[in-house]
Amino acid sequence: MFQQSALQGASFLIYSKIGSMPIDPLLHYINQHHKHLNTPLLSSATSSKIHTLLKMAKQLVLFSLLIMLLAVGINAGGIAIYWGQNGGEGTLADTCSTGNYDFINLAFLATFGNGQTPMINLAGHCDPYSNGCTNLTTDIKSCQAKGIKVMLTLGGAAGSYYLTSAADAKQIATYLWNNFLGGKSPTRPLGEAVLDGIDFDIEGGTTQHWDDLARYLSEYSSQGKKVYLTAAPQCPFPDAYIGTALKTGLFDYVWVQFYNNPPCQYSGGITNLEDAWKQWTTEIPATKIFLGLPASPTAAGSGYIPVGDLTSQVLPAIKGTAKYGGVMLWDKYYDDQTGYSSSIKSHV
Numbered sequence: 384m385f386q387q388s389a390l391q392g393a394s395f396l397i398y399s400k401i402g403s404m405p406i407d408p409l410l411h412y413i414n415q416h417h418k419h420l421n422t423p424l425l426s427s428a429t430s431s432k433i434h435t436l437l438k439m440a441k442q443l444v445l446f447s448l449l450i451m452l453l454a455v456g457i458n459a460g461g462i463a464i465y466w467g468q469n470g471g472e473g474t475l476a477d478t479c480s481t482g483n484y485d486f487i488n489l490a491f492l493a494t495f496g497n498g499q500t501p502m503i504n505l506a507g508h509c510d511p512y513s514n515g516c517t518n519l520t521t522d523i524k525s526c527q528a529k530g531i532k533v534m535l536t537l538g539g540a541a542g543s544y545y546l547t548s549a550a551d552a553k554q555i556a557t558y559l560w561n562n563f564l565g566g567k568s569p570t571r572p573l574g575e576a577v578l579d580g581i582d583f584d585i586e587g588g589t590t591q592h593w594d595d596l597a598r599y600l601s602e603y604s605s606q607g608k609k610v611y612l613t614a615a616p617q618c619p620f621p622d623a624y625i626g627t628a629l630k631t632g633l634f635d636y637v638w639v640q641f642y643n644n645p646p647c648q649y650s651g652g653i654t655n656l657e658d659a660w661k662q663w664t665t666e667i668p669a670t671k672i673f674l675g676l677p678a679s680p681t682a683a684g685s686g687y688i689p690v691g692d693l694t695s696q697v698l699p700a701i702k703g704t705a706k707y708g709g710v711m712l713w714d715k716y717y718d719d720q721t722g723y724s725s726s727i728k729s730h731v
Contacts, residue, residue, distance in 0.1 A: 460702065460709030460731040461485030462724050463613075463638055463673060465536065469716035470507020475519060478715055479526035483724040485709070486613070486636070487526055488534045488582045489573075493542030495555055496588070501562075503535075503572045504542075511572055520574030527579070534613055535563050535573075536582040544585075546592035556599035565608050580611030580635070585624040593628035601633045611635045615675060615711070618647035620662045629667050638673035638711030639663050642686025649688045649697060657700050664706040671708025674701065678724070682717035690723065694730040 463486035466478050478487060495501040502511060509516035523533050538544055546552050560566040563578045581600055585593060597612055604610045613636040614629060616622030622629065629637065639659075641648045647659035664672050674697070677683035688697060701707055709731050718724050 460673075460707060462709055462728065462731055463488060463636070463711040464718060464724065465490045465712070465714040467491065467505040467508060467536075468714060472714070472716035472719055475508075475522035476525050479522075479529055479531050481724075483718075483728055484531060486532050486534065486711075488536045488584075488613070488615075489578075490536040490714070491539040491542060491584065492535055492537050492559075493539050493544065495537070495544050495558070496551055497545040497547050499543060501555070501558055504539075514570075514572075516572050517574035520576040523573065523576035523578065527576075532579040532611060533576075534580050534582040534611065535559070535578050536584050536615075538584045538586060538588075540586050542587070545588040546596065547589075549592055549595040552592045552595035553599050556596055556603070559600065560603050560610075564603060564610055565606060566603075577608065580609075580613060583612070583614040583625055583628065583634075585614075586617075587624070590624050590627075593625045594631050597628045597631055597633045613637065615640055618644045618656075618659045618663070618675075620647075620659060620666070629669070632668035634667075634669045636671050636673060636708055637663070637667060637669040638675045638708075640675040640713075642675065642677050642683040642713075645685060648686040649692070650685075653696055653700055656697065660701050660704070664704045669706065672704075672706045673708045673711045674698075675711040675713070678712040678714065678718040679721040681720075682713055690726045693727060698727075698730055 462484050464478070464484045465488045466472060466475060467488075467490040472478070475487065475489075478484065489503075489505065491504055492501060493504045503516060505511070505516060505519075509519065526533050546555065557566075559581055561568040562571050563573060563581075565577055583593060583597075600610055600612060612634045614625055614634050615638050616625055616629065618639050618641045620626075628634075641656055641659070647655050649656045660672075660674070676693075677687045680687040710727065712718055712724060
């Protein structure tokens with residue numbers, strides 16, 4: 384899912400070259416350069432032994448390079464970014480063209496559930512009331528053509544959303560499928576583009592039925608294109624709103640918000656963050672866990688990590704975990720101000 388590093392590419396090239404090297408010509412070369420002797424330097428028996436030793440050495444080198452390839456691949460991470468809450472952050476197509484991001488979370492579907500008419504809010508980018516957001520279809524397809532997954536984020540810190548029952552959750556799942564995913568509807572807010580999945584950024588409303596919504600959405604994966612499920616819980620464990628949903632094992636990627644939460648965020652020392660990271664990566668059955676951060680000191684009330692601290696202290700401490708997926712940033716507007724993603728990309 385992430386771009387191959389230069390080291391991984393170089394290792395693969397060496398691996399390929401060594402793997403195709405024949406051993407017999409080397410033995411022939413040794414004998415030919417001693418043809419002035421009455422007998423070859425290497426007897427048949429000796430040649431056989433050296434042949435075996437060279438073959439074993441070659442296999443050892445190949446094995447070592449293979450381990451290096453796997454290690455580099457496992458530790459490679461990606462960057463997820465939130466887009467949609469500031470008209471000054473550039474277009475969606477421009478965001479994807481930077482080459483910095485592997486996931487784009489469209490923020491937010493801020494109104495839904497409890498009988499409300501669902502409504503998307505993309506701030507200054509487009510007006511959903513006049514179907515003005517349908518022109519994002521081209522941008523979404525452009526992003527996906529680059530291998531970037533585009534998600535629709537539910538909720539946010541400010542919004543009107545609430546699930547009253549499992550039936551309500553099912554109704555919302557059906558709406559999301561028909562209007563943003565692989566279903567059909569004459570009133571698709573973002574046009575005909577089929578998003579890759581749904582992101583849960585639930586910070587209010589109710590603590591119930593988010594697990595039901597995850598199950599109903601997951602069931603749609605059987606109808607063709609996989610529906611990815613992602614989430615942005617707060618770092619205090621378990622998350623107050625979607626803790627139960629995250630235990631279902633249905634979420635592919637979880638970008639934990641290690642900001643605005645002093646007990647578990649970085650604050651000059653790594654201990655609190657590292658302890659929380661270990662708990663999230665060991666107790667949540669997600670495919671990958673991401674380190675969620677503000678992209679600038681003004682993007683959140685607290686929790687910003689200077690680039691130098693992130694690359695020299697924090698990432699080295701967490702990248703060795705099997706579920707490490709990368710870094711999530713809030714948000715594209717603030718990333719534009721600081722160039723944070725460009726500064727950390729080679730380290731993620």
